[in-house]
Every structure is written in C-alpha cells, then in structure tokens.
Amino acid sequence: MAALDEITNxxxxxxEEFTGIPAADVDRNKAFSSDLGIDEPTKNEIVKGIEERCDVKIDGSDSKEFATVGDAVDHIYTHRN
Structure with a gap:
C-alpha cells in the first residue's frame, strides 16, 4: 500500500508543478478534468512529468484512459520498470 501512496504523492x-493546485488537494479519487480542471494539453505535460519521475513509459492511448489520478497511479504501479 505504501507504494501506491508514494506514487500518488x-x-x-x-x-502542483504544472497547475499550481496544492498537492494536498490531490487524491486518487480526483478526476483530472472535472475535479481538477486540467485540460488535455496540460494532462499530456503531466504525463511526461510522470514518465520522467517514475521511470515508466506511458503510451498515448493509455494516458487518454486516465480519468482520475487513481487511474494513473494504478497504471504506474503495474507498469513500473
């Protein structure tokens, strides 16, 4: 469970780096678009940041399926290098 929490953090x-939304306001259940107000271009930049920081490759079609932060966390957890 700690690994999932670490990835979420x-x-x-x-x-927070890309949007200014405080990290403390972000959790697994937050939707990128409706809850956090993140548009697709910004989400793509966030995905690039995730790839760099988490040492994982995220296919473009996979990232389009990330509706929530939890979707991204689960993908990274199962596809880590």
Whole structure:
C-alpha cells in the first residue's frame, strides 16, 4: 500500500508543478478534468512529468484512459520498470 501512496504523492507534486493546485488537494479519487480542471494539453505535460519521475513509459492511448489520478497511479504501479 505504501507504494501506491508514494506514487500518488509524486503525481500530486507533478500536478502542483504544472497547475499550481496544492498537492494536498490531490487524491486518487480526483478526476483530472472535472475535479481538477486540467485540460488535455496540460494532462499530456503531466504525463511526461510522470514518465520522467517514475521511470515508466506511458503510451498515448493509455494516458487518454486516465480519468482520475487513481487511474494513473494504478497504471504506474503495474507498469513500473
């Protein structure tokens, strides 16, 4: 479980870097678009940041399926290098 929390925290930090949304306001249940107001171009930049920080490759079609922060966390957890 700690690994999932760590991944969530890293993603929250990346979201804060790109959007200014405090990392403390980001959790697994937040939807990128409706809850966090993140548009597709910004989400793509966040995904690039996730790839760099988490040492994982995320296919473009996979990232389009990330509706929530939890979707991204789960993908990273199962596809880590």
């Amino acid at each position: 890293v993603i929250a930090e990346i979201i």
